[in-house]
Each structure stands twice: as C-alpha cells, then as structure tokens.
Amino acid sequence: MRINAKTKICMAIGDPIEHSLSPQMHNAGYEKLGIDSEYVYVACKVGVENIADFIKGVRAMQIRGVSCTIPHKMEVMKYLDEIDEVAKKIGAVNTIVNDDGVLKGCNTDLLGVDIPLEKMASLKNKKVALLGAGGAARAVAYTVTQRGARLVVYNRTIEKAEELAKEFGGEARSLEAVKEVKDMDIIINATSIGLDPNENQTPLAKELITNKHIVFDIIYVPYETRLLKEAKQQGARIIHGMEMLLHQGIAQFKLFTGYDGPEETMRNVLIEHLEQKEN
Numbered sequence: 001m002r003i004n005a006k007t008k009i010c011m012a013i014g015d016p017i018e019h020s021l022s023p024q025m026h027n028a029g030y031e032k033l034g035i036d037s038e039y040v041y042v043a044c045k046v047g048v049e050n051i052a053d054f055i056k057g058v059r060a061m062q063i064r065g066v067s068c069t070i071p072h073k074m075e076v077m078k079y080l081d082e083i084d085e086v087a088k089k090i091g092a093v094n095t096i097v098n099d100d101g102v103l104k105g106c107n108t109d110l111l112g113v114d115i116p117l118e119k120m121a122s123l124k125n126k127k128v129a130l131l132g133a134g135g136a137a138r139a140v141a142y143t144v145t146q147r148g149a150r151l152v153v154y155n156r157t158i159e160k161a162e163e164l165a166k167e168f169g170g171e172a173r174s175l176e177a178v179k180e181v182k183d184m185d186i187i188i189n190a191t192s193i194g195l196d197p198n199e200n201q202t203p204l205a206k207e208l209i210t211n212k213h214i215v216f217d218i219i220y221v222p223y224e225t226r227l228l229k230e231a232k233q234q235g236a237r238i239i240h241g242m243e244m245l246l247h248q249g250i251a252q253f254k255l256f257t258g259y260d261g262p263e264e265t266m267r268n269v270l271i272e273h274l275e276q277k278e279n
C-alpha cells in the first residue's frame with residue numbers, strides 16, 4: 001500500500017453505490033501507471049438529501065475528483081462553481097473536478113457513447129434507433145445527433161421520447177413501433193430492460209435484428225445481455241455496455257490525474273469483475 005499523507009482522493013458517489021466498479025477500474029489504472037501513491041479512488045453512499053453537505057466536504061477535504069451516479073447527476077449541478085457547455089446541454093453532470101477549490105462539473109458519458117461507436121463506424125447520416133428516454137438516453141441522444149446521425153427515439157412513455165427528440169433533434173415513437181428498427185443502421189438500448197436480475201428480458205424480438213445492424217446495449221450487468229447474445233446470433237456487430245463505463249471512466253481519469261488512463265488494464269479489470277458477478 002503506497003497511500004500516504006499527500007495522496008489525493010478521488011471518489012464515486014451514488015445511492016446505491018455498492019455495485020460500482022469505478023474504484024477497481026481507477027485504482028488499477030493508478031497502479032499500472034505507478035501513480036498509486038499520488039491518487040486513491042474510493043466510493044461513498046451519499047443520499048440525495050445529503051448532497052449539499054457532501055459538496056461542503058469536497059471543498060473542506062480538497063477531494064480531487066468525484067464521479068456522480070444515480071440520483072445525483074442533476075441535483076449536484078446547483079452546488080458547483082462552473083458547469084461546462086456539454087454538461088449544460090446534456091443537463092447532467094457525471095464528473096466534478098476540484099481545481100484549487102473551484103468545483104467544475106463536466107459530463108464524460110458522451111465519450112462513453114461516442115468512442116465505442118466511432119471505433120466501429122462513422123455516425124454521419126446513419127439511422128440510429130434509441131430505445132429509452134431516461135437519464136442515460138440523454139447522453140446518447142446528444143452524442144449521436146452531434147455526430148450527424150438521424151435519431152429516432154422509442155420509449156414506453158411516448159411523451160418522454162417526444163421531449164428528447166424535440167430537444168436534440170429527431171423523431172419520437174412508442175416502444176410498440178420498435179419493429180421499424182429493421183430499417184435502421186444502429187440500435188442502442190438505453191432502457192433498463194434486460195438489466196440484472198431481469199436478464200431473461202429483451203427490448204427487441206431477435207427476428208428484428210439483421211447482420212447489417214450495430215447493436216449497442218448500454219446495460220453492463222450482465223456483461224452480455226440477452227439483446228447482445230441474440231444480436232450476435234443474428235450476425236450483427238455488438239458493443240457491450242462495459243465499453244461506455246470504460247470510456248467515460250478513462251475520460252474522468254484524465255480530468256482527475258492529467259494522465260491517459262491505461263485502456264487495456266482498465267477494461268480487463270471491468271471484464272474480470274463483471275464475469276465474476278455472473279458466476
């Protein structure tokens with residue numbers, strides 16, 4: 001253990017938080033780069049009613065960086081000194097950086113969407129079916145429209161799909177119209193259908209997926225959802241939700257430490273822990 005009195009603290013907050021893999025991912029990166037005496041990453045359960053006190057604590061203890069997850073991504077915004085333009089547009093902060101007492105809110109979720117997709121294909125003029133219109137879907141909608149894709153949002157509550165489509169540009173449909181995905185290039189699941197412990201569920205009938213599709217399920221527990229398994233069987237190219245977790249984390253790593261996060265090390269740690277959860 002190389003932690004000492006100069007070690008800077010980074011942390012994840014959420015409620016619940018016990019399932020978070022961010023401590024393993026970031027600490028493995030610190031160790032790989034040999035900066036594990038400079039930085040340590042922990043996680044804390046913080047209730048939404050305590051967020052104002054938590055932010056006071058960040059200032060008092062000079063916490064270097066904070067990763068925010070449910071339910072804090074919107075609520076925390078009013079306690080920060082600055083919010084960057086992307087986080088303002090997405091309407092959520094998943095990252096706080098403490099620069100000598102100035103707390104800046106950012107959003108790296110868009111990179112978690114953008115990097116894995118762009119590695120596979122350019123999004124320009126692609127038809128993207130986004131399933132879901134909740135918090136995570138906002139980062140997806142922002143990213144794909146910024147990249148010039150044509151967005152159609154499918155959601156159980158059609159009003160939420162309409163709001164998202166209006167805000168970022170695109171069309172809205174009920175989840176019942178999802179058979180239209182046959183004509184789309186990319187399908188992104190941002191609903192919680194298929195999330196552990198409901199891993200026998202899928203938002204889409206297997207027959208609707210073809211070998212022309214790219215299917216990205218942002219759910220990462222289980223590591224390979226039923227949607228992704230069936231997409232693979234249909235010959236589609238797939239992206240695991242773990243890639244979003246990884247790339248938003250690598251972007252935070254850079255913001256907190258100034259170093260490029262070691263991608264392979266951080267990915268391997270995530271896969272190892274996600275596979276352990278399944279067994």
Ligand code: NDP
Pocket residue numbers: 070112131132133134135136137155156157160175190191192193195218219220241242244245246248
């Ligand atoms: P929200 O609660 O904000 O949104 C949930 C979405 O799922 C809504 O669109 C909701 O529809 C839909 N939904 C939920 N249950 C059903 C159902 N039974 N039938 C139809 N639609 C349903 O959650 P988030 O946006 O924060 O998270 C969504 C998923 O993304 C989660 O599984 C989460 O684990 C994952 N995630 C992954 C991340 C990653 O890094 N890979 C990051 C963040 C989230 P409606 O509007 O009708 O309620």
